[in-house]
Amino acid sequence: MLALENLRIALRSLWTSPLRSFLTLIGIAVGIAAVLHVVGLGRVTQDNIRTRLESMGLNVLLVRPGTSLMHGVRTAEVVTSLTWDDAQRIEAESAVIRAAVPTYSDAGSAEYRDVNWQTRVTGTTPVHFSVNNDTIAAGRAFSEREVLQRARVAVLGDTVRDELFGESDPIGAHILLNSQRFTVVGVLEPKGEGWGNPDDQVWVPITTAQERLYGVDHLSSILAQMRREEDFDEALFDIETILRRSHRLREDQENDFQVRRQDFFLAATRDTTAEIAQFVVLIAGVSLLVGALGIANVMLVSVTERTREIGIRRSLGATRLHILAQFLTESVVMGIAGGLLGVVLAASLNELVLGGRAPLATDWVFYGFGICAGIGIVAGMYPATRAAYQNVVDALRYE
Amino acid sequence: MRVRLEAVSRTYRMGRVDVQALRDIDLRIDPNEYIAITGPSGSGKSTLMNILGCLDRPTSGRFELGGRDVSKLGDAELSRVRNARVGFVFQTFNLLPRATALHNVELPLVYAGVPRRRRREMAREALDRVGLSERARHHPNQLSGGQRQRVAIARALVNSPSLILADEPTGNLDSATGEEIMQILDGLHAEGNTILLVTHEAYIAAHAHRQIRLRDGRIE
Numbered sequence: 001m002l003a004l005e006n007l008r009i010a011l012r013s014l015w016t017s018p019l020r021s022f023l024t025l026i027g028i029a030v031g032i033a034a035v036l037h038v039v040g041l042g043r044v045t046q047d048n049i050r051t052r053l054e055s056m057g058l059n060v061l062l063v064r065p066g067t068s069l070m071h072g073v074r075t076a077e078v079v080t081s082l083t084w085d086d087a088q089r090i091e092a093e094s095a096v097i098r099a100a101v102p103t104y105s106d107a108g109s110a111e112y113r114d115v116n117w118q119t120r121v122t123g124t125t126p127v128h129f130s131v132n133n134d135t136i137a138a139g140r141a142f143s144e145r146e147v148l149q150r151a152r153v154a155v156l157g158d159t160v161r162d163e164l165f166g167e168s169d170p171i172g173a174h175i176l177l178n179s180q181r182f183t184v185v186g187v188l189e190p191k192g193e194g195w196g197n198p199d200d201q202v203w204v205p206i207t208t209a210q211e212r213l214y215g216v217d218h219l220s221s222i223l224a225q226m227r228r229e230e231d232f233d234e235a236l237f238d239i240e241t242i243l244r245r246s247h248r249l250r251e252d253q254e255n256d257f258q259v260r261r262q263d264f265f266l267a268a269t270r271d272t273t274a275e276i277a278q279f280v281v282l283i284a285g286v287s288l289l290v291g292a293l294g295i296a297n298v299m300l301v302s303v304t305e306r307t308r309e310i311g312i313r314r315s316l317g318a319t320r321l322h323i324l325a326q327f328l329t330e331s332v333v334m335g336i337a338g339g340l341l342g343v344v345l346a347a348s349l350n351e352l353v354l355g356g357r358a359p360l361a362t363d364w365v366f367y368g369f370g371i372c373a374g375i376g377i378v379a380g381m382y383p384a385t386r387a388a389y390q391n392v393v394d395a396l397r398y399e
Numbered sequence: 400m401r402v403r404l405e406a407v408s409r410t411y412r413m414g415r416v417d418v419q420a421l422r423d424i425d426l427r428i429d430p431n432e433y434i435a436i437t438g439p440s441g442s443g444k445s446t447l448m449n450i451l452g453c454l455d456r457p458t459s460g461r462f463e464l465g466g467r468d469v470s471k472l473g474d475a476e477l478s479r480v481r482n483a484r485v486g487f488v489f490q491t492f493n494l495l496p497r498a499t500a501l502h503n504v505e506l507p508l509v510y511a512g513v514p515r516r517r518r519r520e521m522a523r524e525a526l527d528r529v530g531l532s533e534r535a536r537h538h539p540n541q542l543s544g545g546q547r548q549r550v551a552i553a554r555a556l557v558n559s560p561s562l563i564l565a566d567e568p569t570g571n572l573d574s575a576t577g578e579e580i581m582q583i584l585d586g587l588h589a590e591g592n593t594i595l596l597v598t599h600e601a602y603i604a605a606h607a608h609r610q611i612r613l614r615d616g617r618i619e
Contacts, residue, residue, distance in 0.1 A: 396489070
């Protein structure tokens with residue numbers, strides 16, 4: 001079969017000058033390896049982000065005191081503008097908001113036996129845990145009653161639990177939070193490496209945080225959970241209306257609060273990393289182009305070197321198409337060999353240097369071979385055409 | 400198969416000058432003829448051979464192979480005719496250096512689309528006819544000049560051509576080996592093949608039964 005014959009010729013040709021072949025293939029190989037890595041890493045990053053997004057509360061809006069990030073001076077007044085009363089009004093008066101959770105967050109120290117751990121203490125209500133998609137690993141969350149009682153009870157994040165208790169059971173134990181004696185009633189499931197390390201926190205009732213621990217009566221934020229994702233615009237409007245009224249803001253005054261989707265930063269990061277990935281793939285594409293030029297160059301030289309051979313084959317009855325097919329097969333084989341080298345390169349880089357953290361995207365491995373074959377065809381077209389249209393008599397006389 | 404040339408001319412353009420390599424050639428070759436085409440350098444022998452071998456097309460005139468006008472054929476068609484009807488033996492052997500003797504011989508069959516097993520068989524038979532069966536797996540650089548030319552002859556034979564064209568077949572060989580080769584060609588003629596020799600050596604031309612002398616592109 002002629003195709004098989006051409007394949008054999010192509011492979012033999014590659015093997016004749018291994019160094020030359022290797023140097024030609026390197027360009028393609030590097031390009032393919034780069035593309036595979038970028039796509040693979042991009043996927044891993046996007047997967048991580050998606051997992052993180054999913055672990056956050058769905059449809060949650062973050063209401064924070066202070067004007068928008070761009071301008072405005074933060075005054076003491078503004079920072080303390082949000083109150084629990086605001087949260088209760090939002091929950092009561094907005095049809096599209098299912099729950100408005102008050103939080104107060106500040107730095108604190110947690111102590112158990114002789115271990116002291118600096119962490120973040122957050123005061124909130126029990127509904128916080130479901131709104132924020134937190135799972136209780138052991139024990140329980142604090143109750144509404146404990147909120148009313150300003151009880152000294154705490155729920156630990158996984159990191160704090162680990163630091164203070166290690167392997168032993170924390171439930172029912174007594175710890176010191178900011179030198180006050182608290183009882184541990186629950187522990188949360190770890191959420192993984194997060195933005196601002198969500199596992200390194202301790203949760204207490206909002207009243208306890210405000211009155212017993214920190215002596216404040218304002219909030220750090222309100223988490224407003226919408227009933228449905230589509231209600232965003234209406235929720236935003238409701239919150240603005242309610243808060244502006246509650247804070248007695250005049251028409252000409254700006255909002256003294258900001259409302260944002262909780263996943264705002266994460267989503268922005270996801271979009272940015274996607275854009276960066278696209279850009280790098282483009283650059284890798286340039287490397288592939290260089291590789292293609294390498295193949296074209298070597299093919300041109302090869303065709304010239306084998307002018308006599310072309311003449312001989314033609315004299316035996318090979319048509320122009322035969323010759324074209326022969327040389328195109330060679331360039332395609334070269335392209336695919338480069339792709340193979342690239343996959344090996346990418347895989348070894350992943351294993352040996354990156355410790356397996358950037359696994360190859362398998363579907364792209366296939367696309368990669370397709371791209372390489374395509375490059376082979378395009379790069380080899382001109383040289384192969386030159387070979388095919390070589391004048392037979394002249395070719396036979398070529399020295 | 401009968402070959403007929405009628406008023407065949409071949410003109411080349413060299414820069415700004417037109418060179419008439421062949422002028423108005425009339426030639427007829429019957430089956431099983433043994434012809435030598437002779438003449439000094441530049442007389443047009445090679446050009447005539449190229450045309451007869453379907454490697455080149457006449458600028459004007461008619462070229463019939465077995466009653467079929469091949470002078471106007473397209474490149475692909477011409478290649479097919481060449482593949483099926485003509486066997487070449489060159490002065491410089493023109494074997495593929497990186498292929499075995501066997502593969503060299505089967506090459507015309509590859510382009511004819513003959514399946515692999517049959518191809519191998521036919522190639523072995525051809526090598527056998529020139530006495531080189533044991534060298535089937537050797538590469539040309541492992542063969543002597545005479546052996547290489549024999550491989551070339553086997554290759555020319557393998558597709559049972561109507562015409563065997565030998566261009567100075569002994570030019571690169573010593574006289575003893577050259578004589579061996581001529582004997583093989585004589586043998587092929589005896590078996591019924593049509594042989595066309597192109598040479599400028601009188602003693603080589605003497606093997607043929609008919610001589611055609613060319614001078615300045617015309618038959619003398």
